[in-house]
Amino acid sequence: MGTVVSIDLADRLPDDKLTKLVEDTCAWLHEVDARFSTFKDDSEVCRFRRGELTLAECSPDMRHVLDACADLWRDTDGYFDANAAGPLDPSGYVKGWSVEVASARLAAAGSVNHCVNAGGDIRMRGTNAEGSPWRVGIRHPWQADKLSWVLALSDGAVATSGSYERGDHVINPRTGKPASGLRSVTVVGPDLALADAYATAALAMGESGITWLAKLGPQGYESAVVTDDGRAFSSAGLPAAV
Amino acid sequence: MRRSTAAAVGTLFGAALIVGVRLSVSTPVVTAAPTDVDLAGSGTSADPTPSKSGSKKEATKKPSAAATDDAGEAGGGTGLTDGTFKGKGVVNPYGTVQVSIKIADGKITVAEATYPTTGNSATINPGAVLKLKAETLEAQSADIDAVSGATFTSKSYKESLQAALDAAGA
Numbered sequence: 001m002g003t004v005v006s007i008d009l010a011d012r013l014p015d016d017k018l019t020k021l022v023e024d025t026c027a028w029l030h031e032v033d034a035r036f037s038t039f040k041d042d043s044e045v046c047r048f049r050r051g052e053l054t055l056a057e058c059s060p061d062m063r064h065v066l067d068a069c070a071d072l073w074r075d076t077d078g079y080f081d082a083n084a085a086g087p088l089d090p091s092g093y094v095k096g097w098s099v100e101v102a103s104a105r106l107a108a109a110g111s112v113n114h115c116v117n118a119g120g121d122i123r124m125r126g127t128n129a130e131g132s133p134w135r136v137g138i139r140h141p142w143q144a145d146k147l148s149w150v151l152a153l154s155d156g157a158v159a160t161s162g163s164y165e166r167g168d169h170v171i172n173p174r175t176g177k178p179a180s181g182l183r184s185v186t187v188v189g190p191d192l193a194l195a196d197a198y199a200t201a202a203l204a205m206g207e208s209g210i211t212w213l214a215k216l217g218p219q220g221y222e223s224a225v226v227t228d229d230g231r232a233f234s235s236a237g238l239p240a241a242v
Numbered sequence: 243m244r245r246s247t248a249a250a251v252g253t254l255f256g257a258a259l260i261v262g263v264r265l266s267v268s269t270p271v272v273t274a275a276p277t278d279v280d281l282a283g284s285g286t287s288a289d290p291t292p293s294k295s296g297s298k299k300e301a302t303k304k305p306s307a308a309a310t311d312d313a314g315e316a317g318g319g320t321g322l323t324d325g326t327f328k329g330k331g332v333v334n335p336y337g338t339v340q341v342s343i344k345i346a347d348g349k350i351t352v353a354e355a356t357y358p359t360t361g362n363s364a365t366i367n368p369g370a371v372l373k374l375k376a377e378t379l380e381a382q383s384a385d386i387d388a389v390s391g392a393t394f395t396s397k398s399y400k401e402s403l404q405a406a407l408d409a410a411g412a
Binding site: 004115117119120121128134135136138139140143146148149150159160161162163165184210213214217218223226231232233234235236 | 372373374375376377378379380381382383384385386387388389390391392398399401402403404405407408411
């Protein structure tokens with residue numbers, strides 16, 4: 001996936017148990033990379049692309065990913081598009097989903113207090129080592145060492161998409177041209193895969209993404225946005241730290 | 243593979259069409275406000291505030307007059323009874339939509355509809371107007387556990403606050 005994952009386990013468990021949990025999490029993430037990478041010729045995604053696998057022959061995980069991408073394409077009015085760059089590339093969903101699954105597996109294996117951060121997209125449960133809700137800073141879109149918001153949450157996901165790291169690399173799938181208007185979009189909600197996809201879609205929408213994000217509130221997804229010209233917006237339910 | 247992708251797109255367009263139909267369910271109800279005046283006059287109103295006796299004939303006759311009425315005409319000439327009228331609640335799959343109109347000086351001054359505001363309905367019905375609030379962009383430092391940002395590559399990770407946090411916790 002070409003990104004760095006930070007795993008923070010805050011449970012009072014024996015060291016060897018914690019080490020095992022981290023190893024299992026890493027093994028899962030590497031497995032996802034091997035199966036879903038668009039850069040590895042023998043990955044399931046690449047084999048499916050080439051027609052070597054039919055949909056029925058795909059793994060249940062692969063079929064889930066394809067279903068989810070189709071649902072998101074519809075739910076985002078086409079702005080989340082796994083085919084935006086041409087051939088199927090579900091990476092925009094897989095990254096968040098893999099961390100979502102990693103977090104669920106950690107919880108099932110006994111770690112109910114953890115924070116997994118995959119390249120700025122975070123899934124957390126329980127509390128930090130001090131027993132408080134996790135405090136998540138949203139990076140300032142112009143000053144890498146500053147924060148534009150600080151959130152406090154116990155259970156949930158925070159995903160940020162921004163044009164500041166990848167230049168104008170996010171493509172508006174409706175026009176095929178680089179998206180513009182929004183500098184940084186953060187979505188907070190129960191599912192990291194969806195939060196990440198919503199943030200990417202809103203960034204692709206440009207300024208109209210602000211209105212679109214507001215409609216996600218009733219579904220439990222809050223947001224914080226910074227425009228290209230430095231205006232900031234946030235939804236009423238954003239879990240800002242006190 | 244190509245074939246199955248095409249099938250999926252077909253399904254998606256079908257689903258998008260259904261959403262379109264859902265949206266239009268509530269819209270005609272709003273434009274049907276004058277019809278609800280008739281309903282109020284004929285006794286099916288849920289809550290006719292003023293007395294409606296004797297006004298039925300005029301009320302059923304006048305909506306078209308009200309529609310063409312302009313400010314130059316005498317306000318009281320339409321025969322519409324002043325007051326607030328609520329139409330019968332229309333139940334659609336997403337909840338109950340109820341139209342109400344307010345008549346002053348014989349003219350419809352307010353026509354509005356109530357929509358369900360909970361669950362899926364709030365996102366489908368136009369009644370829920372949600373906005374993000376504008377605020378000042380801050381540049382702050384704070385004690386945090388993790389950083390959310392568009393860090394995409396391992397190179398940009400090395401320069402990130404998250405890397406500093408990880409180094410501090412290691």
